[in-house]
Amino acid sequence: MSMQQTAEGMTRPAGRPRSEKAEKAIIDATLDLLGEGIGVSELSIEAIAARAGVGKTTIYRRWSNKEDLVVDAMATLKPPIPLPQGASVRESLVTYLKVIAEESRHQRTRCIMNIALSDPDRHPRLAERFREVALEPRREIVRAILAKGIETGELRGDLDVDIAMAIISGAMMWQTKWVWPGEATEARLPERIVEEALKGFRQRAAEN
Amino acid sequence: MSMQQTAEGMTRPAGRPRSEKAEKAIIDATLDLLGEGIGVSELSIEAIAARAGVGKTTIYRRWSNKEDLVVDAMATLKPPIPLPQGASVRESLVTYLKVIAEESRHQRTRCIMNIALSDPDRHPRLAERFREVALEPRREIVRAILAKGIETGELRGDLDVDIAMAIISGAMMWQTKWVWPGEATEARLPERIVEEALKGFRQRAAEN
DNA sequence: TCGATACGCAACAGACTCGTTTCGCAATGC
DNA sequence: GCATTGCGAAACGAGTCTGTTGCGTATCGA
Known part of the structure; x- marks a missing residue:
């Protein structure tokens, strides 16, 4: 400061x-x-x-x-995202994505995006700050949800966690940013993403 | 023109x-x-x-x-991406993502990204053009790969294709754009993404 | 050859931004 | 009271960008 x-x-x-x-x-x-x-x-x-x-x-x-x-x-921008305490991985991830969807409708979040999207090569310090303040905290939440899921056996033990994180967050961002840029984000998008993703993440033996 | x-x-x-x-x-x-x-x-x-x-x-x-x-x-920018003719959905998707990864290292592609990332509200015509020239052609390729996979029974018939497309492309973009911004993209990233994604897309009965 | 148009170059006025400086006033400690 | 520092306002010189104009030259059809 x-x-x-x-x-x-x-x-x-x-x-x-x-x-x-x-x-x-x-x-x-x-x-x-x-x-x-x-x-x-x-x-x-x-x-x-x-x-x-x-x-x-x-x-x-x-x-x-x-x-x-x-x-x-x-x-000064605090990421007020608590760790979702859902009963299942599915529930936690859906809750998380819904918070993200809600956030993306607010001005203060958009401004972070604008900073982040500015050329990282020309504003390296801003890009780094973006990682600290916005990106990494959110990644850690997803990582924690997935790690707990592996622990409880709900998810495969050999799950590629980094890729799983990219799939969850990336699919959400792709759809909201590119495919439906203007329209109000479809309400059931989080469920649909988590649904398709989990069918791969979830351990075979468990069910389904 | x-x-x-x-x-x-x-x-x-x-x-x-x-x-x-x-x-x-x-x-x-x-x-x-x-x-x-x-x-x-x-x-x-x-x-x-x-x-x-x-x-x-x-x-x-x-x-x-x-x-x-x-x-x-x-x-004037032609998207020279042919439809991958892999023997399997996995092979086709990996080929596709490798082309995307290769492209993203070239200047001409970066410039499209810069246009796309410019505020769509302030350049609506450019944003629309971006969809036509860059986004939709690539989405159609993924859609075609997935559709063929469903036809051949390699993928679940009830697959949410739009979400599957978002997962494939979104995960790739997320990882390259945010998580490893500067570093050379990890070579096996396409395989890892497709691997985790397909475990959900693939029909249970088939194998694995 | 001649009219028409395009070319690169230079200059222009108007607007904007920059980073600095100066001004008169306000708030604090001594 | 007085020095010190912060405040908002205004102006500055320097720079850039815009969109236009004039100039001499090049290239076309008639």
Whole structure:
């Protein structure tokens, strides 16, 4: 973070302290603009300042470049996805995918996508941040669901977990992003994906 | 296309004809720049003209706006994917995914991705063109492979084909785009994906 | 040869963005 | 009170991009 911490015992620097309100307004404006489909490259400091009702000076005083600002803005986005506690792998995965589907309808998530889709070669730090903040936490959830399923014997022991994760998340993303881009996501999509996927993941002996 | 056709019997307009060489250079420059990670919004006529060794006038004379140019440029990209004629569904799908993996390492394919990833809301015509030129042809190949598999009894008759397509293509894209963004795509990824997917698609009675 | 059109090149005005600086005012500690 | 720092606003020079125009040259049909 670029904010200067006034930790315990630190001598507060003289003069007027920086406005936390301005800080928040700047970050909110940044996320808003990204959420509206503005790419990182087209995102202008001027536009952020105008949207935040803030002077450009106030932004440059805190962040030396645009990327730093966006990195800090992303860090404020918390992934509030709890580990689904479904009774079965099927139930947990469906719950998870439904949360993802719900999320993708909200602005703040779209803005993460816009960041992620920006050329990783040109914004390597943003791409890395995207992995930390958005991608890996969600991957870990799927991994945990699958691991538990293997433990309980519900899933094959020789399951290729990485590929299984890619199938679950990839199928969801493919369908929502490419095949039905505009339309409201079909409600039963999560069930359909998990259904077809599990018929392969599930141990033969168990049932079906 | 914006080129004026000199069809049979059409009176060729007087004066010097437009240079096909310039036309090609412009489109090539456009695709090159897009392939280098330049987004559609940041793509400038100036840069295209400079790269193509052409005056801006020559571009403006043919296309009235940037989107028209990009649409025409995309139309020149042929998807040279033949229908894999593998002996089995597994073999055909693996072949298909290997072609996709190979393609994704080339510039011209990356540029299509960059167009596709540009905000569809802000470039609806480009998004639609992307579907026509790149997405749907590839989807049809997978659909054909799966349909044949169902016909021959290799796949379940009640297979949810749309979801199966999403699983195959989505898993591939997810893994290459998000999980291993920079690294050279793992060679056996297609086999691994098809392996896990088919264990669900394949009819129980058949074998395994 | 002549008119018409296209070519590459250069220049233009207008708009936008950048990152910096200056201004007058506000808030804090000493 | 006074120094120090932050604030919003405005302006700056430099740069880029746009879409248009003028120039001299090249290439076509008549």
